[in-house]
Amino acid sequence: MAAEGEQQLQTNGHAKPAEESTNSIQSKELRRKKRKKFLVYVALFTLFQIAVILFSSFYIMKVRTPIFHVRSATFDHVEYKNAENASFDIRMNVELGVKNTNFGPYKYRNSTVYFFYNDVSIGEAFVSQGKAGFKSTKKCNLLVNLSSKDVLPKDSQLRNDLSSGTLILTSKSKLEGKVELIFVIKKKKSTEMNCTITIGLADKVVQDIDCD
Incomplete structure (x- = not known):
């Protein structure tokens, strides 16, 4: 019985670090995806702002001769x-x-x-x-x-x-x-x-x- 308990303890000991490692990898992957989405949103917003400025400069703010x-x-x-x-x-x-x-x-x-x-x-x-x-x-x-x-x-x-x-x-x-x-x-x-x-x-x- 003592041998079985010792073996179970060793097994659980190895399983816990493996599970924590998997969770850590998943967490890092999730954070990476969130950062990627954030950067995409920032890039799209920046492009939108540039488009608005260009549109204003070349169309709305352009002075035409009556x-x-x-x-x-x-x-x-x-x-x-x-x-x-x-x-x-x-x-x-x-x-x-x-x-x-x-x-x-x-x-x-x-x-x-x-x-x-x-x-x-x-x-x-x-x-x-x-x-x-x-x-x-x-x-x-x-x-x-x-x-x-x-x-x-x-x-x-x-x-x-x-x-x-x-x-x-x-x-x-x-x-x-x-x-x-x-x-x-x-x-x-x-x-x-x-x-x-x-x-x-x-x-x-x-x-x-x-x-x-």
């Missing part, structure tokens, strides 16, 4: 003659647009829109200061009188255009202002208008508006 253009036009009065002393007198209602594609408002100062026929000034309209909200278009309506009084009365091009019933005008202007981002960053930005307006004299309608 678009200043003629949207449409109608006429209160159209009078012209294509005789030897060709001339025209037009009163036009113009709708302008300031398209702002930035993630912040665009505040612009007073400006003037000039209208030309064959590079000769025929009229102008005043644009008061305003603000185009972020990702939106600010519209404004102007009344402008267009007259050929400064165009040579015997201009053959003018006679030909009036005879054809089509008058091509251009509008030019420059708008200066600032884009405001996240209520703190303000960056100066100017935009220029350069539009071609084709008028059908007989029907008194705008046939086409093309802006650069």
Whole structure:
């Protein structure tokens, strides 16, 4: 009996250290897996942060030039003659647009829109200061009188255009202002208008508006 007890004691003595060794290995493996998961989460979070910063830098925080253009036009009065002393007198209602594609408002100062026929000034309209909200278009309506009084009365091009019933005008202007981002960053930005307006004299309608 004494021999059996001694043998059992020896067996249990060897089994206990073996069991503790197995538990230790499993514990270390578990801690290693947890550290690995933690490092993966940290790496993913870091990549996410970098992606957000890059997206903000290249898209949200990028300042784009607003678009200043003629949207449409109608006429209160159209009078012209294509005789030897060709001339025209037009009163036009113009709708302008300031398209702002930035993630912040665009505040612009007073400006003037000039209208030309064959590079000769025929009229102008005043644009008061305003603000185009972020990702939106600010519209404004102007009344402008267009007259050929400064165009040579015997201009053959003018006679030909009036005879054809089509008058091509251009509008030019420059708008200066600032884009405001996240209520703190303000960056100066100017935009220029350069539009071609084709008028059908007989029907008194705008046939086409093309802006650069």
